[in-house]
Amino acid sequence: MKEKEMEKKSYERPVIKPLNSGLMNKFGTRTEYTPVTHIDGVSVKSLIEEYGSPLFVFSERKIRENIRDAKRIFETRYPKVQFAWSYKTNYLNAICRTFHQEGSWAEVVSIFEYHKAVSNGVPPEKILFNGPDKTDEDLRISVKNDSLIHIDHLDELYRLIEIAGEMHKKPRVAIRVNMDTGVYPIWDRFGFNYENGQAWDAINKIMAGDKLNLIGLHCHIGTYMLTPSAYGIAASKMADLALGIKRRYKKNISYIDIGGGFASKNTLKGSYQLGTDAVPDISEYAEQIAGSLLNAGFDTDELPYLYLETGRALIDDAGFLLGTVISNKRLSDGRRSTIMDFGVNILFTAFWYDHKVSPAQEFSRFTEDTVLYGPLCMNIDVIRENVTLPPLNAGDHVVVHFVGAYNITQSMQFIALRPNVVMIDLKGESHIIRKAETMDDVERNERIPAHLENFKL
Amino acid sequence: MVKIKKNIAVSDTGFLFNPMTGDSFSVNPIGQEIIRAFQEEKGEEEILEEILEAYRVDRSTAEKDLLDFKKMLAHYKLID
Amino acid sequence: MSKASYTIAVTGLNAIDSPGPGLAVIRALREASSFDVRIIGLSYEALEPGIYMHELVDKSYQVPYPGAGQEVLFERLKYINAVENLDFIYPNFDAELFNYIALSGRLKKELNIRTALPDQEQFEARHKSRLFEFGSEHGIKVPFARPVYSAGEIPAVAAGMGFPLVVKGKFYDARVAYTVEQAMQHFNKISAEWGLPVLLQEFLHGSEVNVCGAGNGKGDTLGAVPMRKLYITDKGKAWAGVTLDDEKLLEITAKLVSATQWNGPFELEFMKTREDEYYLIEINPRFPAWCYLAVGAGQNQPEALVNLAMGREVSPFGSYEVGKMFIRYSYDMIVDIKEFEQISTVGEL
Numbered sequence: 105m106k107e108k109e110m111e112k113k114s115y116e117r118p119v120i121k122p123l124n125s126g127l128m129n130k131f132g133t134r135t136e137y138t139p140v141t142h143i144d145g146v147s148v149k150s151l152i153e154e155y156g157s158p159l160f161v162f163s164e165r166k167i168r169e170n171i172r173d174a175k176r177i178f179e180t181r182y183p184k185v186q187f188a189w190s191y192k193t194n195y196l197n198a199i200c201r202t203f204h205q206e207g208s209w210a211e212v213v214s215i216f217e218y219h220k221a222v223s224n225g226v227p228p229e230k231i232l233f234n235g236p237d238k239t240d241e242d243l244r245i246s247v248k249n250d251s252l253i254h255i256d257h258l259d260e261l262y263r264l265i266e267i268a269g270e271m272h273k274k275p276r277v278a279i280r281v282n283m284d285t286g287v288y289p290i291w292d293r294f295g296f297n298y299e300n301g302q303a304w305d306a307i308n309k310i311m312a313g314d315k316l317n318l319i320g321l322h323c324h325i326g327t328y329m330l331t332p333s334a335y336g337i338a339a340s341k342m343a344d345l346a347l348g349i350k351r352r353y354k355k356n357i358s359y360i361d362i363g364g365g366f367a368s369k370n371t372l373k374g375s376y377q378l379g380t381d382a383v384p385d386i387s388e389y390a391e392q393i394a395g396s397l398l399n400a401g402f403d404t405d406e407l408p409y410l411y412l413e414t415g416r417a418l419i420d421d422a423g424f425l426l427g428t429v430i431s432n433k434r435l436s437d438g439r440r441s442t443i444m445d446f447g448v449n450i451l452f453t454a455f456w457y458d459h460k461v462s463p464a465q466e467f468s469r470f471t472e473d474t475v476l477y478g479p480l481c482m483n484i485d486v487i488r489e490n491v492t493l494p495p496l497n498a499g500d501h502v503v504v505h506f507v508g509a510y511n512i513t514q515s516m517q518f519i520a521l522r523p524n525v526v527m528i529d530l531k532g533e534s535h536i537i538r539k540a541e542t543m544d545d546v547e548r549n550e551r552i553p554a555h556l557e558n559f560k561l
Numbered sequence: 562m563v564k565i566k567k568n569i570a571v572s573d574t575g576f577l578f579n580p581m582t583g584d585s586f587s588v589n590p591i592g593q594e595i596i597r598a599f600q601e602e603k604g605e606e607e608i609l610e611e612i613l614e615a616y617r618v619d620r621s622t623a624e625k626d627l628l629d630f631k632k633m634l635a636h637y638k639l640i641d
Numbered sequence: 642m643s644k645a646s647y648t649i650a651v652t653g654l655n656a657i658d659s660p661g662p663g664l665a666v667i668r669a670l671r672e673a674s675s676f677d678v679r680i681i682g683l684s685y686e687a688l689e690p691g692i693y694m695h696e697l698v699d700k701s702y703q704v705p706y707p708g709a710g711q712e713v714l715f716e717r718l719k720y721i722n723a724v725e726n727l728d729f730i731y732p733n734f735d736a737e738l739f740n741y742i743a744l745s746g747r748l749k750k751e752l753n754i755r756t757a758l759p760d761q762e763q764f765e766a767r768h769k770s771r772l773f774e775f776g777s778e779h780g781i782k783v784p785f786a787r788p789v790y791s792a793g794e795i796p797a798v799a800a801g802m803g804f805p806l807v808v809k810g811k812f813y814d815a816r817v818a819y820t821v822e823q824a825m826q827h828f829n830k831i832s833a834e835w836g837l838p839v840l841l842q843e844f845l846h847g848s849e850v851n852v853c854g855a856g857n858g859k860g861d862t863l864g865a866v867p868m869r870k871l872y873i874t875d876k877g878k879a880w881a882g883v884t885l886d887d888e889k890l891l892e893i894t895a896k897l898v899s900a901t902q903w904n905g906p907f908e909l910e911f912m913k914t915r916e917d918e919y920y921l922i923e924i925n926p927r928f929p930a931w932c933y934l935a936v937g938a939g940q941n942q943p944e945a946l947v948n949l950a951m952g953r954e955v956s957p958f959g960s961y962e963v964g965k966m967f968i969r970y971s972y973d974m975i976v977d978i979k980e981f982e983q984i985s986t987v988g989e990l
Contacts, residue, residue, distance in 0.1 A: 115618035118592035118630040120577070120637065123585045123687065123985050286774070289794060374836045377739060378710040434629055438636045470575075470589035495589075497622060574986035578978060585978075587986060 117432075117495035119470050140462040140503045144528045148426055148464040148501050151526070151534065157428040157501070158446035160525040162508065162537070164202060166422035168530075171206045174418060177387045181394035184409040188232050190364055191217040193415030193509045194423075198527055198537035200224050203418075211413040215242040218251075232361065232411070234280070234322070236260070236294065243267050247275045254278045254322045254361070256295055261306060268315040278320030278361060279306050283341050285334035291326050298341050307345070311353050318355070321345055324363025324413070328372065332384045336392030338362060343400030346408060361411035362393055368420030370506040371458045379506070386417060416509040423508025425451060426464070429500045430479060440474045442496055447478020447485040449518040451504065453511055454478075454487050461487070464501035467494035480519050512538075517546055563599045563631060564641045571596050579639060586637065591616070595630060599640075605631075647947060648725055650681040650718075650754075653733030653930075654691025654698065658971070659876045662733040664690075665933040666943045667697050672936065673944035675953075681725050687985040693976045700725070703988035707737045714740055719752060727754045729947050733927050735812045738764065755950040757855070757905040759926045766901070767924035768811075779900045781893060782920045784845050784912070788838035792825045798841050799824055807842040810835035815877070817844060847914040850885065852894050853928060853935045855942040857949060858904030864942045864958040865894045866935040871966070879931055879969070884938045886963040893919055906932075906946060934967040 141148055144163050151159060171187065178185040188211040189203035195217060200210070201224055210221035213235035221231050228249030236256040238246070243264055246253050248271070255261050255277055268275050280295030281303045296302040310318045325338045339362060346357035366389050371379040397410060427446040435441050448454050461476065471492045478485035487504075496502070515522055521541040526534045571577045571593045577586040588596065591612070598608045605627065612623045634640045649670055653661030663682070670678045682701035684692050692701040702721050705713045721727065730748065732741040741748075741756060742764050748754040759767075766775050776783030786809075787798050799806060799821055808827035809815040812835050818824035824841065832839050854865035867890045870879040894909060908929035910922040928943065935942055938961040949955045984990040 112617045113615055115612075115616040115623070116589060116591055117626045118595050119589045120586050120592050120630065120633050120639075122637065123576075123587055289790065374832060378708065381711050381740060381743065432629075434632060438633065470587075572982060572986075574982065576982040576986045578982070585981070585985065 115497075116467065116470070117497065119472055119495055121472060138462060139464060139466050140505075141464055141466075143424055143503070145532045146528055146534060148503060152426055152428065152501060154534070155524045155526055155536070156540065157426060158444075158450065158523045159426045160450075160507070160512065160523065161424045161426060161534075162196075162199065162525070162527045163422045163424075164527055164529050167199070167202050167419065168206060170418045170422060171203060171208065174386050174412075174414060175207070177390045178394070178410065178412065181390050182397060182410050184407060185412065186359075186409055187412050187414065188230075188361075190413045190415030191220060192513055193364075194419050194512050195220055196512055196525065196537055197224055198535075199419065199512075215239070215245070218242070218246070222249075229276075232322075232413070234324075234413075240267060244271065247271055247273050250276065252276055252278060252320065254280050254320075255306070256280050258306065258309075261309060265309075265313050265315045274315065274317045276319050277310070277316045278318070278322045278359070279303065279310070280322045280324070281342065281345065282323065283325070283338060285325050285337040285341075287326060287329065287331050287334040291324070294324065295322070298345070303345060304348075307349060311349075311355070318349070319357065320359040320361055320411070321357055322361040322363065322411075325365060327365050328367045328416070329365045330367055330382065330384065332388040332392045335362065335389050336396045339393045339396035340400060343397055343402070343408075347401060350406075356406050357408050359409035359411050360397065361413065364413040364415050364417075366414050366417035368416045368506060368509060370420055370453075371460070373456055373458055375458075386414075419508035420506045421508065423506070423511065425504040425507045425511070427502050427504065429496045429498050429502070431498050432496065435475070440472050441477055442474050442493075443477045443479060444487060444502065445479050446504075446523075447480040447482075447487070447520075449478070449480060449485075449520065450515045450522055451478070451487060451507060451511055452514040452516070453507065453509070457506070458488060458491075459507065460505040461491055461493065462503045462505065463494060463496060464503050470494060482519070517541060521546065562602065562604065563634070564602075565596060565599045565634070566639055566641055569596075569600075569639060577639075579637075582638065584637065586639075592630060595627065596634075644677055645675070645951070646677040646679070647728040647951070648679045648681060649947065650683050650721070650725070650727050650730045651698075651733065652683040652685075652704070652731070652737060654682045654684050654689040654701070655686070656690045658874060659878050660930045660969075661689075662928045662930045662932060663731075664694070664697060665930055666731050666733060666928055667691070668933050669936045669941050669943040670947070671697065673941060673947070675944060675948060679725075681721065681727065683721075683730075684984070687981055690974065692984055692990055693974055693980060701984065701990045703984065707734070707740055711740045711743055715744055715747065718744075718748065718754070722752045722754060727752070729755045729757075729950060731928075731943065732756070732758070735925065735927065738926055757946040757950050759901075759904050759907075763901050763903060764926055767926065772921065772923070776921055779897060781897060782918060784843040784920050784922065786840050786842040788840050789828065790838050792828050795824050795828060795841065796821050802841060802843055805844040807840075807844050809840040809842055811838065811840075845912045845914060845920055847912045847920075849922075850887065850890060850911050850913050850919075851879075851882075851929065851931075852890060852907075852909040852911070853932045853942065854894060854898070854909070855906050855946050856898040856901075856903030857955070858902060860899040860902050861957055862895050862898045863945050863949070863955060864935065864940040864961075865891055865898075866938055866940055866961045867891065867894075868931065868934060879967075881966060881968045882931055882934060884934065884961060884963050884965045889917075890919065893921075897921075897924075906942065908932075931967055934965060935961065937967065938962040938965040 188209040191212045209230040210226040211232045212218045228251045231251045233246050233251050234254045281298050282292045282295045283298035296306045310316050321342050342360045367383045369379045369383050427444045430443040433441045474493050476487040524540045525538040527537045528534050568580045575588045577588050651663045653663030655661040656664045679699050682691050682698040683704045691698050704717050742758050745756045773783050773786050805817050805819045810831040814831050816827040828839050850869050852865050852867045855863040867885040867887045868882045870882045872880040874880050906928040908925040912920045940958040940961050945955050
């Protein structure tokens with residue numbers, strides 16, 4: 105019986121599709137049907153068998169490669185470079201510690217992330233504390249710990265001056281600066297503006313008060329920046345401020361933090377080219393930044409450190425989401441739709457990326473245009489509005505690419521529980537780095553008032 | 562009984578042309594086999610048995626897919 | 642010495658009402674006096690007329706859309722090259738140039754296929770969204786423009802620019818808007834088709850004059866022929882045009898080519914105002930669909946660029962005939978459906 109089964113041909117769903125007789129549709133067909141059966145040598149099938157579906161998978165090898173490449177690229181162009189891992193991009197402890205093992209400091213934007221970094225073992229003086237929301241208590245903790253406080257607005261500046269006075273400590277600070285880099289819209293909601301003089305107002309206030317030790321300048325010009333030259337402009341404006349401080353106050357700025365925002369190879373919705381083709385290489389950003397800083401006119405022995413808070417570009421391609429087809433359905437207009445077992449609740453970035461989706465098993469050359477839906481009973485739950493895939497059968501697996509950034513931190517417990525997250529180590533062993541949620545995890549903090557305890561139906 | 566409209570032919574490359582409407586389509590190999598079987602006036606149950614005999618697939622999947630394929634032939638106005 | 646013979650692949654076979662430049666380039670190459678050619682057509686759609694024009698195109702292959710990415714394109718070209726042994730490729734679509742420029746090094750090194758394309762830097766600098774900056778760097782007047790990423794940005798940008806203004810797509814399409822609402826409508830339409838950013842550009846009154854030319858990558862203009870459109874289709878494409886004697890336009894062209902060290906073909910689009918000032922509207926890094934007019938006026942620029950890429954001595958064209966016209970016409974071919982089947986299912990014809 106078994107043998108007879110083997111003689112049979114492998115099955116594919118019957119497909120008929122109209123030949124497109126329209127002329128060049130400018131977006132074209134993206135065929136993504138090269139199967140991806142393994143991740144770092146571990147089969148997708150076995151991972152799903154062991155840990156269930158859907159499943160997030162991180163490649164430790166890829167993470168280490170990414171950060172080592174980025175360091176090498178910057179360090180060969182500029183002598184003093186320090187990376188700080190952007191916690192909000194992905195703050196699973198195993199991920200953060202991988203970066204810390206590679207020498208990255210921590211960049212946090214809330215006291216929650218701050219405590220996470222401390223408990224991961226990051227020395228507090230190697231934590232960069234960004235963001236507009238730091239309470240007096242948060243500031244006191246960071247002052248006491250001698251962390252690097254990046255001041256976002258005047259209220260924070262004034263409060264920090266007061267707190268420093270009360271505590272008789274001189275906190276090490278930087279100010280966040282925003283500016284016109286030729287890329288629009290300008291990110292001007294955070295920090296002090298360069299062009300209209302706000303940045304200088306803040307600097308003068310700090311220098312006049314002598315309560316804070318201004319050692320750095322910070323900027324973060326945008327996210328998913330496709331124009332490396334904008335970083336060149338940002339770095340020159342920052343260098344200009346640093347040199348101005350030197351001239352006016354005889355004070356050396358010890359670091360310039362250029363923030364993050366380097367694009368990953370994901371494909372943004374509405375983008376004509378694939379992310380893998382259109383996105384600049386990290387070396388192009390590095391070339392611009394290093395070029396601007398080296399040519400700014402610093403004395404060689406007074407070159408500031410370059411801090412980088414790169415997140416997305418270092419982790420996006422190290423994360424994969426494995427999933428399974430629940431069902432196929434024909435829509436009323438004849439289009440094929442496929443329902444997957446993962447939705448926008450765990451793949452939040454599906455709202456702004458056309459994530460690459462690969463089948464995890466072999467197929468013939470026939471493909472069909474398909475809408476990929478998630479399993480949520482909600483109309484917004486769309487993974488891809490249109491993707492060209494081979495016919496998938498219920499139970500088949502797929503691999504979603506470039507999911508490492510922001511999905512773990514922005515996913516929500518909505519309708520269903522969140523799945524396991526595993527990491528494949530350098531030897532090809534897989535480890536759970538976050539267990540799937542349980543009913544207890546979700547309900548632990550719920551309380552039921554006595555009068556609602558019982559009911560009869 | 563599913564009746565494919567007359568004058569419709571599927572080539573070995575999977576090219577299907579409807580001379581009455583001018584529409585053309587591409588059909589994968591199993592789809593071609595099914596259309597030919599319909600043209601030979603085989604019944605759905607018979608076609609299903611042939612698929613189960615020739616391919617590694619369970620009955621419910623094959624049946625669902627055959628039903629869907631028939632729906633698509635009707636959607637593209639290829640059956641009477 | 643016997644004449645050289647080259648196999649050249651050409652895209653843009655869509656000789657339809659808004660035509661691609663492919664067939665004009667092919668005619669130029671067929672008429673080249675310095676070499677013989679075998680023409681390989683590269684098509685995206687089964688209905689591109691050039692596929693069926695066997696007297697102009699020896700064999701056609703379907704190629705993946707630009708959106709499928711460079712790797713897929715390279716694999717396809719590798720296959721085509723294994724059959725045809727290509728010497729040269731002329732890409733002609735704006736949307737595909739990015740990929741070809743990125744691949745040009747590998748094409749030469751791994752497949753020994755040459756191209757005549759600007760480098761990535763030249764290509765990026767002439768992007769519509771950066772043209773204003775580009776113009777001011779090189780002392781050439783360019784209408785003020787600003788890229789926008791969402792319809793919400795339009796009122797503020799429009800307020801600074803005034804109406805009417807022009808809404809333009811990243812690769813194609815330009816529409817005039819007289820109100821904010823209209824500009825937003827155009828924005829939605831254009832961004833849906835061509836992605837972001839969309840460009841808002843100052844509207845200029847005047848007449849459009851264009852230049853078809855080629856640079857040798859060392860700052861020299863190999864050839865340049867200015868043309869004014871005499872009749873325009875409802876899609877804004879030239880239906881007829883005439884070569885002009887315009888020294889000033891040639892001067893600006895030479896200045897631009899020398900400043901950018903432009904390599905390969907180009908089309909410059911200018912607006913000539915009533916005050917006889919020239920504003921650069923667009924630089925297309927490929928030949929225009931009307932480039933056969935330049936051939937007719939005495940400058941076979943496509944031939945010259947092939948020779949240059951093949952390492953032959955090429956001297957700039959000295960002159961061209963003024964007052965030569967082109968008048969476009971359409972023509973119905975009779976084709977058997979077997980041919981359509983062939984290209985649709987096998988991808989080769």
